[in-house]
Amino acid sequence: MKDEDKKTSPPAGSITLPYIQGVTEGLSRKIRKAGVLVHVKPTNTIRSMLVSPKDKPKKCDRSCVVYGIKCNNCSSHYIGETERPLRKRLAEHKREPSPVGTHLKSEGHKFDESNVKILDTDSRWLQRGIKESYYIASMDPDLNQDTGRHYLPPVYKPVIKSRDSGFSRESRD
Known part of the structure; x- marks a missing residue:
């Protein structure tokens, strides 16, 4: 095909590609050689940022979460999971039959929303339970009475202990 023919012949079609550095450039060249007009669109725009x-839900209104509770007055903490809104589960923790409630009453301590951290989210029951067990194993909370809903074999202990879980003993002091 002559240079004159390329300029005058209409494109075979057009395509819009998302811009991915290092990928889009080469792909665009190959598509243009096939006679297709290529438009590149950024994936992140100021508008999208x-x-x-929608407004993001407040922390305590979220559901399907793995969460950590730290006592306001000491380094004690608890890891749990819930499918329900976190606010409802936290209200249950303030009652005495729960390990957190027992600690609060016996020590005269408190916890508030600022000392509740969402560690993970997952709408799937099995995966959320595994994540809860992972965080319990990695953070070793002193108020938990069990290792979570799922048993994690001892072979995982070195890997779990080497990972930073974001709610470590250092951040509790």
Whole structure:
């Protein structure tokens, strides 16, 4: 095909590709050689970063979470999971039959929303339970009475202990 023919012949079609550094450039060249017009669109725009159609739910209104509770007055903490809104589960923890409630009453301590941290989220029951067991194994909370809903074999202990879980003993002091 002559240079004149390339300029005058209409494109075979057009395509819009998301911009991915190192990938889009080469792919665009190959598609253009086939006579297709290529448009590149950024994946992140200022609008997408600033405009959100929904307000994010408050921490305690979220559900399907693995969470950590730290006592306001000492280094004691608890790891749990819930499918329900976290606010409802936290209210249950303030009652005495729960390990957290027992600690609060016997020591005269308190906890508030600022000392509750969402560690992970998962709407799937099995996966959320495994994540709870992982965080219990990695963070060794003193108020938990068990290792979570799922048993993690001892072979995982060295890997779990080497990972930073984001709610470590150092951050509790």
